[in-house]
Amino acid sequence: MPPAPARDPLDVLRLTATRLTEAGFAYMWTGPLALNAYGESRVVQEFELVVRMRTTDAEWIAALFSHDFDLDPDSLERAAFEAGTATLVHREGGVRFWCHALPREGYYPHAFDRRSTVIVLGASLSVAAPEDLLLWCILQNNQPRGRGGLDDARALLARVPSVDSRYLEEWAAELQVATDLAAVRRA
Secondary structure: OOOOOOOOHHHHHHHHHHHHHHOOOOEEEEOHHHHHHOOOOOOOOEEEEEEOOOHHHHHHHHHHHOOOEEOOHHHHHHHHHHOOEEEEEEOOOOOEEEEEEOOOOOHHHHHHHOOEEEEEOOEEEEEOOHHHHHHHHHHHHOOOOOOOHHHHHHHHHHHOOOOOHHHHHHHHHHOOOHHHHHHHHHO
């Protein structure tokens, strides 16, 4: 008898993580889900997923998820080619994933290599390191969908005070968000 379809967001997260891991794709969660890993409770129906993929991998990823997710294979291929974003929506649970293809240069590969595996709501998931999640919050604050990024960064810093300050300062300068980082630290 096949397993029951995933409807609960946590079940959809487990399903997604399991499929990516079993297929050999490196991934990490960032955004509100990763904030949960560091004790900042968030209940959301949209998740930020970063996947290391090449253009040729888009077809494989589409095949992994097409039977229970609405997705556009061409959008996945474009995302992989441009280091952009594609959207996947789970049909049963309505859970939306913003699937970001990992850029090959700059800050993001460094952040990706620093990811760690943690238990979030009973599920083993790969998430962004706290310093990179803090920078992500600051960067998202300047994006159209980036509501509350600085507040999330402040909350994260309060929960995880032992961050690598040197790493944060170097990358904040490189990413041109040093002023925002200083504002987060002053609060």
